[in-house]
Amino acid sequence: MTRTNLTRPILPLWAASLTAVVGGFTLDLSFPDVGWWPLAFVGVAFSLVSLIGRRVGGALLVGLLFAAAFWFVHIDWTSRYLGVVPWFALAGLETVIMGVLAIPLALAYRWVPRLLPGPWGRLVVLPVMIGGLWTTRELILGSWPYTGFPWGRIGMSQSESPLAHIASWTGVTGLTFLMVVFTAAVVQGVREGRPRRVVTAFPALVVAAVLLLVPAFPTQAAGSLTVGSVQGNGPSGYFDQRQRGAILDAQLAASAPLLDEDMDVLLWPEGGIDSDPLSNDATAATLDALSQRIDAPLIVNAATERGDEIFNTSILWGAGEPQLHDKTHPVPFGEYVPDRPFFEMLAPDLIGLIGREYTPGRNAPFFDLNGIGVGLAICFDVIYDDVLWEGAQEGAEVYMFQTNNADFRNTDENLQQLAFARMRAIETGRAVVNISTVGTSQVIAPDGAGIDSLPAATAGAMLTDVPLRTGLTPAVVIGSGVQAVLGWGSVAAFGLLGAWVFVRRTKN
Structure with a gap:
C-alpha cells in the first residue's frame, strides 16, 4: 500500500x-x-x-x-x-x-x-x-x-x-x-x-x-456456605405506593419457606428494609427475632444515619456487634446531587425529587462471617473495579451483591447488571449470590455458570450450597x-x- x-x-x-x-x-x-x-x-x-x-x-x-x-x-x-x-x-x-x-x-x-x-x-x-x-x-x-x-x-x-x-x-x-x-x-x-x-x-x-x-486462572476450593437468599418483590421502587414497613413485611413473607431450613446466613437485597435498624428499636427487634428463629446471621441493607450523614448500608446482623459496609460509589443524581445549586437551576422539579444525600462509604466491602470472608457490592457498585478487588484483597471467599432494580422493572437494566455480576464471578474466581428486591436474582458459580435463580417480578427464596474459593486471580492483583x-x-x-x-x- x-x-x-x-x-x-x-x-x-x-x-x-x-x-x-x-x-x-x-x-x-x-x-x-x-x-x-x-x-x-x-x-x-x-x-x-x-x-x-x-x-x-x-x-x-x-x-x-x-x-x-x-x-x-x-x-x-x-x-x-x-x-x-x-x-x-x-x-x-x-x-x-x-x-x-x-x-x-x-x-x-x-x-x-x-x-x-x-x-x-x-x-x-x-x-x-x-x-x-x-x-x-x-x-x-x-x-x-x-x-x-x-x-x-x-x-x-x-x-x-x-x-x-x-x-x-x-x-x-x-x-x-x-x-x-x-x-x-x-x-x-x-x-x-x-x-x-x-x-x-x-x-x-x-x-x-x-x-x-x-x-x-484457577482459584482453590475451600468448602461451601449454605446461603438463604430472599427476593421479596415488595413495593421498593422510588414511586411505588406503600405503607410504612411494607418492604420489610414483603421480605419477611418471602423468607417464610426458609424458617425451618439449616443455613449459614440469610441474605436480603438492597432496600429490603425501609427503616434504619441501627436506630429503630422495633426493626432491630424484628431482625433479632428472625436471626434467632433461623439460628443464623442476616445480611440486610437499609438507609442508615450516623450523625449528619446518610449511608446506603449493608449490615451483618446477628453475629455479635453489627458489621457495616456503606456503598462506596453512591449514584450521582440518583442517591445524591453533586453541585446541587447549579443543577437545581436547570431542572428544579427533577432535582427536588432527590431528597437524600448519601455519603460515600469509607469502610471495606467485606464482612467476616464466622471466619468466612464475604465480599460485597451494593447495586451499581458492581460496575466499579475497585470495590470488587478490595473485597477479594480483604479475604473474600464468596461475593454477595445486594441490589434494587424496582425502578427499572421490565427493562434491560436488570439483565445487564446480572451479566456484570457474572463477569465479576469469572474475574475474581469467586461464586456470587446476586439478590434483587424484584429480580432477576441468581447464584453464580466461579466459572460464571448459573447455580440457582429466581425470575423477575416474583416473590421467592433460594437455599443454595455456594462454593467458597481462596487465592487471588491476576486480575485482582495487577x-x-x-x-x-x-x-x-x-x-x-x-x-x-x-x-x-x-x-x-x-x-x-
Missing part, C-alpha cells in the same frame, strides 16, 4: 456516518437482553472503519453518531420512571465524551502509517495503539465526571462468551483491550488486501490464540496496574506520536 492509501478514508463521509450508526446499534446488541456477544467485534469494526482516514471534524461527527446510536439505546431504561430528561442527560453526556475521544483514534490511523509505514507499524503497532486508545476512552468514561459511568465497557458484553475467562488474568479492562486489538488487526489485515499472506494475518491470529486458548499501563501508556504513546508528527512537519 502507498502512503496515500494508508492514510486516506475507506469510506466517504456519508457512508462512514451510516456505518457508525449501524456500528453503535450493533454494539448494543452484544449486551443483554439480546446478548449476542460476537456482535461486539462487529460493532467495534464498524466504528473503526468509519474513523479510518478521517480528519478531526469528520472523526468527531462519526464518533458522535456511533456513540449516540449505542448509548441512547443501551441505557434507555433510565427513562422508565423519570422520563426523557435523565435519559437524554446521561446518554448525551456519554455520547459527547465518547465522540470527542474518537478523534485520537482517527489521528492514530493517520499518524502511525506515516511514521511507521512498514508491516510492523501497520499490522502490530497500529492495532495496539487503537486498542490502547479505545481502552483509555472506556477508563475515562468509567471515572469522570464525578464517579463516572462504566456501564458500556466492551469486556462486560462477554459474560456468556468463551472469552470471558481472560478477565481472570487481565480484568475487564484488559479483555476490552485484547478484543479491540484483535478487531483492529483484522480490519487492517483486510485493508492490506492480502489476507492470505501469513504476515498479514499473524497479529490477529496471535491475539485470537490468547483469547481462546488461555484457560481461566488489575489496577493493567489499567494504569494501558491508560497512561496510551496517552503517553499518543503524545509522542503527535510530537513526532509536529517535528516532521516543522522540518518540512
Whole structure:
C-alpha cells in the first residue's frame, strides 16, 4: 500500500456516518437482553472503519453518531420512571465524551502509517495503539465526571462468551483491550488486501490464540456456605405506593419457606428494609427475632444515619456487634446531587425529587462471617473495579451483591447488571449470590455458570450450597496496574506520536 492509501478514508463521509450508526446499534446488541456477544467485534469494526482516514471534524461527527446510536439505546431504561430528561442527560453526556475521544483514534490511523509505514507499524503497532486508545476512552468514561459511568465497557458484553475467562488474568479492562486489538488487526489485515499472506494475518491470529486458548486462572476450593437468599418483590421502587414497613413485611413473607431450613446466613437485597435498624428499636427487634428463629446471621441493607450523614448500608446482623459496609460509589443524581445549586437551576422539579444525600462509604466491602470472608457490592457498585478487588484483597471467599432494580422493572437494566455480576464471578474466581428486591436474582458459580435463580417480578427464596474459593486471580492483583499501563501508556504513546508528527512537519 502507498502512503496515500494508508492514510486516506475507506469510506466517504456519508457512508462512514451510516456505518457508525449501524456500528453503535450493533454494539448494543452484544449486551443483554439480546446478548449476542460476537456482535461486539462487529460493532467495534464498524466504528473503526468509519474513523479510518478521517480528519478531526469528520472523526468527531462519526464518533458522535456511533456513540449516540449505542448509548441512547443501551441505557434507555433510565427513562422508565423519570422520563426523557435523565435519559437524554446521561446518554448525551456519554455520547459527547465518547465522540470527542474518537478523534485520537482517527489521528492514530493517520499518524502511525506515516511514521511507521512498514508491516510492523501497520499490522502490530497500529492495532495496539487503537486498542490502547479505545481502552483509555472506556477508563475515562468509567471515572469522570464525578464517579463516572462504566456501564458500556466492551469486556462486560462477554459474560456468556468463551472469552470471558481472560478477565481472570487481565480484568475487564484488559479483555476490552485484547478484543479491540484483535478487531483492529483484522480490519487492517483486510485493508492490506492480502489476507492470505501469513504476515498479514499473524497479529490477529496471535491475539485470537490468547483469547481462546488461555484457560481461566484457577482459584482453590475451600468448602461451601449454605446461603438463604430472599427476593421479596415488595413495593421498593422510588414511586411505588406503600405503607410504612411494607418492604420489610414483603421480605419477611418471602423468607417464610426458609424458617425451618439449616443455613449459614440469610441474605436480603438492597432496600429490603425501609427503616434504619441501627436506630429503630422495633426493626432491630424484628431482625433479632428472625436471626434467632433461623439460628443464623442476616445480611440486610437499609438507609442508615450516623450523625449528619446518610449511608446506603449493608449490615451483618446477628453475629455479635453489627458489621457495616456503606456503598462506596453512591449514584450521582440518583442517591445524591453533586453541585446541587447549579443543577437545581436547570431542572428544579427533577432535582427536588432527590431528597437524600448519601455519603460515600469509607469502610471495606467485606464482612467476616464466622471466619468466612464475604465480599460485597451494593447495586451499581458492581460496575466499579475497585470495590470488587478490595473485597477479594480483604479475604473474600464468596461475593454477595445486594441490589434494587424496582425502578427499572421490565427493562434491560436488570439483565445487564446480572451479566456484570457474572463477569465479576469469572474475574475474581469467586461464586456470587446476586439478590434483587424484584429480580432477576441468581447464584453464580466461579466459572460464571448459573447455580440457582429466581425470575423477575416474583416473590421467592433460594437455599443454595455456594462454593467458597481462596487465592487471588491476576486480575485482582495487577488489575489496577493493567489499567494504569494501558491508560497512561496510551496517552503517553499518543503524545509522542503527535510530537513526532509536529517535528516532521516543522522540518518540512
